[in-house]
Amino acid sequence: MTKAKEGSPAATNRTAVERKSDRELLVTRTFDAPARIVFEAWSKPELFQRWWIPKSVELTLLSCDMDVRTGGTYRLVFSHPASDQPMAFFGTYREVIPQKRIVWTNEESDEGAVTTVTFEEDAGKTRVTLHERYPTTAALDEALAGSAEGLPEQFAQLDALLATGW
Amino acid sequence: MVHYQARLDATFAALSDVTRRGVLEQLGGSDASISDLAQRFHMSLTGMKKHVSVLEQAGLVTTEKVGRVRTCRLGRRRLEEEAAWIERHHQLWSARFDALDKLVETLKRKEKADDQGKRR
Numbered sequence: 001m002t003k004a005k006e007g008s009p010a011a012t013n014r015t016a017v018e019r020k021s022d023r024e025l026l027v028t029r030t031f032d033a034p035a036r037i038v039f040e041a042w043s044k045p046e047l048f049q050r051w052w053i054p055k056s057v058e059l060t061l062l063s064c065d066m067d068v069r070t071g072g073t074y075r076l077v078f079s080h081p082a083s084d085q086p087m088a089f090f091g092t093y094r095e096v097i098p099q100k101r102i103v104w105t106n107e108e109s110d111e112g113a114v115t116t117v118t119f120e121e122d123a124g125k126t127r128v129t130l131h132e133r134y135p136t137t138a139a140l141d142e143a144l145a146g147s148a149e150g151l152p153e154q155f156a157q158l159d160a161l162l163a164t165g166w
Numbered sequence: 167m168v169h170y171q172a173r174l175d176a177t178f179a180a181l182s183d184v185t186r187r188g189v190l191e192q193l194g195g196s197d198a199s200i201s202d203l204a205q206r207f208h209m210s211l212t213g214m215k216k217h218v219s220v221l222e223q224a225g226l227v228t229t230e231k232v233g234r235v236r237t238c239r240l241g242r243r244r245l246e247e248e249a250a251w252i253e254r255h256h257q258l259w260s261a262r263f264d265a266l267d268k269l270v271e272t273l274k275r276k277e278k279a280d281d282q283g284k285r286r
Contacts, residue, residue, distance in 0.1 A: 015263045017256040019248075022178045025255060029263045033270045037277070041269050051269050054261035130259070137175070 022137045025113075027130040035099045035121035038128060042102065042117070043068040053078070062086055070096045074104065111139035177248065180224035185209070186217050190226060190240065197239040200229075 018026045031038050041047045045066040053059050059078040066074040075090040091105040091112065099119060106112030113132040120127045180186055185207055192198060192206065204214035218238055221227035229238045 015256065015260040017252055017259060019252060022175060027255070027259045027263075029259075029267075031263075031267055031270050033274045037270055037273050038266070041266055041273060047269060047273075051262055051265035054258060054265075056261065128263075 020131075023134045023139075025132040027132075028127065030125055030127045032125055034124060035119040035126045038126045039099045039119055043096075043098075052076075058082075059087075068093055068096055068102065070094070072096070111135055113139070176224040177226065180220050180226055183217070183220075186221055189214075189217060189221065189238075193227060193238055193240045197237050199235045199237050201235075203238065 015027065015029045018028075020026045041051065043066070045064045048066060049061055049064045053061060059080055062077040062079055064076050066072075068074075070093060072093045073090065074093065075088060077086050077088045079086050089106065089108050091107040093102065093104045094114070095101065095103040099121075101116065101118045103114065103116045105114055111134065113134045116131045116133075118129045118131075120129070181190075188207060189203055192203065198206075200214050200218055201211060203209075203218070204211045207214065209217075218227060218229060221238075222229055222241075225241050227238050228241045229236050231237075
């Protein structure tokens with residue numbers, strides 16, 4: 001059975017987001033390419049930075065250091081028009097299995113999630129499953145409380161912005 | 167924070183059941199009495215009362231008794247909080263993955279062109 005009543009078909013069968021438990025978020029999407037290519041786009045900094053930051057969020061990437069191997073670290077530094085200080089996102093790759101799986105920590109806060117992304121290839125397509133696990137329900141509660149304040153309006157224009165491409 | 171956590175636990179417990187999710191979906195369309203819901207989900211009145219009470223304790227549903235009929239409706243604020251959270255993640259990841267999709271297409275085409283170039 002299809003969920004015809006929920007928006008356009010493109011919106012429903014592309015990126016699926018599901019809350020798996022009080023501490024976990026699951027995001028899935030299938031890409032029409034072998035795992036080798038999807039993994040490459042995820043693990044090479046020069047490619048990664050071409051898709052990671054939604055254009056609508058007004059973040060400018062100042063630097064992007066990624067050492068994608070088990071035990072390696074990453075550090076992304078952004079500037080935002082509303083802030084004088086640059087913001088850094090950083091952490092450690094706990095496990096990297098080329099074309100199969102990447103696990104990393106988010107260490108900018110004590111309550112950062114551990115993210116696991118897996119790549120499963122089937123008949124030339126790759127199913128990407130991203131799993132975020134927060135250390136405590138409180139950490140996820142804060143994320144929840146933060147987003148309850150309202151959605152940024154600029155997200156509405158996302159599709160149009162992304163369609164213009166890079 | 168502990169209170170909030172308990173509330174969240176109750177929400178997830180409430181949402182873990184397929185009938186209760188169905189009830190929320192129904193109530194999303196229109197308010198309904200417990201007997202309406204029992205009928206719609208082919209369930210005894212007592213069974214449906216239990217489900218509604220779990221949803222009510224989680225703050226997902228409110229009920230009001232008028233005469234002999236208990237009417238159920240969605241507990242708005244709470245659902246909106248949950249929905250906003252999911253929606254925000256959905257927008258972020260859709261945006262990222264749409265861009266990744268394009269990049270992957272480009273890489274694929276490039277690889278193909280390189281292959282053909284080599285063969286020539």
